[in-house]
Amino acid sequence: MRVPIAAMIRQNARDPRVLALATAIVLAVAAVALPRLPITRDGVRVLVVVDITGSMNTRDYSRGGAPVSRLVVAKEALRDLLGRLPCPSRVGLALFSERVPFLLFEPVDVCRDYGAVAGAVDSVDWREGWEGDSHIAEGLYGAIAMAQGLDSDLMFITDGQETPPLPLSGGPVFDGKPGAVRGVVVGAGGYGLAPIPKFDDRGNEIGFWGVNDVQHENHFGPPPPDAESRPGYQARNAPFGSGMPTGTEHLSSVREPYLRALAGGTGLTYAHLEDGRRLTRALLAAATPRPSAGHADVRWVPGALALAALLAAYGLFPTARWWGAVPRFVNAVGRWS
Amino acid sequence: MILNADHPWVLVLLPLAVLPWLRSPHRRTAIGSIAVVPADRLSAWVRLGLRIAGMLAIALIILALSGPYHGGRLVSRIGTGAQLVLLLDRSGSMSDTFAGRTPEGAEESKASATKRLLRDFIGRRPHDLFGVAAFSTAPMLVLPLTDHQDAVLAAVNASDRRGLNFTNIARGLGMALSMFAADRPDEHHVILLVSDGGAVIDPHVQDQLRALFARYRADLYFLFLRTAGSKGLFDEPGPDENTPQAMPEHFLHRYFQTLGVPYHAFQAESPGQVEEAIRQIDALERYPITYTEHLPRRDLTGWAYALACPPLLLLLAAKLMEARVRVRPAATRPDRRVAA
Secondary structure, rough: OOOEEEEEEEOOOOOOOHHHHHHHHHHHHHHHOOOOOOEEEEEEEEEEEOOOOOHOOOOOEEOOOOEEEEHHHHHHHHHHHHHHHHOOOEEEEEEEEEEEEEEEEEEEEEEHHHHHHHHHHHHOHHHHOOOOEOHHHHHHHHHHHHHOOOOEEEEEEEOOOOOOOOOOOOOOOOOOOOOOOOOEEOOOOOOOOOOOOEEOOOEEEEEOOOOOOOOOOOOOOOHHHHHOOOOOOOOEEEEEOOOOOOOOOEEEOHHHHHHHHHHHHHEEEEEEOHHHHHHHHHHHHHOOEEEEEEEEEOHHHHHHHHHOOOHHHHHOOOOHHHHHHHHHHHHHHHHHH | OOEEEEHHEEEEEEHHHHHHHHHHOOEEEEEOOOOHOOHHHHHHHHHHHHHHHHHHHHHHHHHHOOEOOOOOOOOEEEEEEEEEEEEEEEEEHOHHHOOEEEEEEEEOOHHHHHHHHHHHHHHHHOOOOOEEEEEEEOEEEEEEEEEEEEHHHHHHHHOOOOOOOOOHHHHHHHHHOOOOOOOOOOOOOOEEEEEEOOOOOOOOOHHHOOOOOHHHEEEEEEEOOOOOOOOOOOOOOHHHOOOOOOHHHHHHHHHOOOOOOOEEEEEEEEHHHHHHHHHHHHHHHHHHEEEEEEEEEEEHHHHHHHHHHHHHHHHHHHHHOOOOOOOOOOOOOOEEOOOO
């Protein structure tokens, strides 16, 4: 039995499996030849400012049943965030204490220098704080100006506890343009009041701040309107009354309404500090996308299709026989219903 | 050659490569009895060849999908360099010029000049591990020891911003020392202290620091940026100012000499002198250092796809050359065999 080869090929070419094999070859060749496609990717460029004042030591988060401090949670979340940011993203780090942010380094590429940036985040310590006070609003305004100078967005992590408390006349006024710098204010801390650890000069913990250790009321500026009804009030010598003001300034919780107001006034968004995933989401939602040219390797598309075609040639996927089962199945369902 | 993959999970599909042993892309022909066809060694070889070709094609495409590459490993090499912590003064006076004024026009502040020269210095020493610490009122760990030069440069870039109030050298030194590994005689540790002012270190802290230096073994370079009119490191105190409070710089210099570690002091009164000092430090600190390097990565995806093509062609050719075996309708129940 001799069949002319040309006729045989023509006859065989009608088989769908020939088509599948031919498709697989074409796709495999395409995968070899396909160049990398130029694409743009959106990264972020952000200055992260971490509050390292005393109240950030408050242990009102819990991890695995053990209480951990706000600063520890903030560092952990930041480290996680570094790994989640889209590449290429740049992150700079600054510390906040007293009333100014202190820039550690300008934004660097976290995809390339991840280890260095993560190491720097790990070594943030409250002991680096240079003053006990924390003038949050002033610090935030300073951080916004710093971020603007670095042409980056801002993430400001703080618990919002002004020490000393703001005067009754209100805090400092933002003189920048709201929205000129985009970013997010991150509120750290629990919603219930918790005691703030106290440390001695050498950094050893010696209990908690007591009610008489801190200032509960700011006596700068004019006294409150109800001052006349306070005991011991005297217009010249005791305009705030003579009693020791008491309050809850020795305890700490996240001052969310205050931080929301600050964020609203400066054109930033607000998020509560939970974990790295939510922190990343809050940042990406608020940040300016910074497109940069990249290359995408899309060879996997023809590659995967070639594999599918090849497997189909071996009959792994629905064949005519399987398709024939569909109407039978529909009929069967029809009979049952 | 060590192979690696970007998406190793794709390799779980590899068992699909046994498919050619279970199924065939060729037609099945029903024949009456297998005994009708004589055993044919050539057919058996062809069948084995096609199965192997099918297996190779499937396996190679799956391999290609996993993104194989070789190289890209970290290797340890020995170069010349050291582990160097830059301990930078970020007190407010660093923002003034060497003449003690606020910089105007083209004048350069002490911090800016230092920053510019340190950048050159870092660029010339590719194998060093650099760490950065800053001090003013409190010591600040800016960047732990790293070989990522971009990060180090970004930290040095930040060093000429407006600083804080005080100059607390002792705690800064303590922090710089703690960035090294203790008790590692094989590593060469260097601290480059850049400051424009001395500070009084109280005797109790002096002893602590001395113990730390003994433990971490670090060479100390003190680059003193002298402002015009202020006291210098090497000035001998007059009879009425022989106290640390009157001449903190001089007494600091004397204290450093007693630390028992290699100590070099440079006094610079202009950016040119800073450059000269940094050049000398560069020349002095040449020690063997182990550094890691990424070998270049060679992508093998294209090769895997290319290698999958010949077996695919073979399969296609076999499929096209498939003979049609005509058999008479069998009377008995057919025994199905694959005709290759």
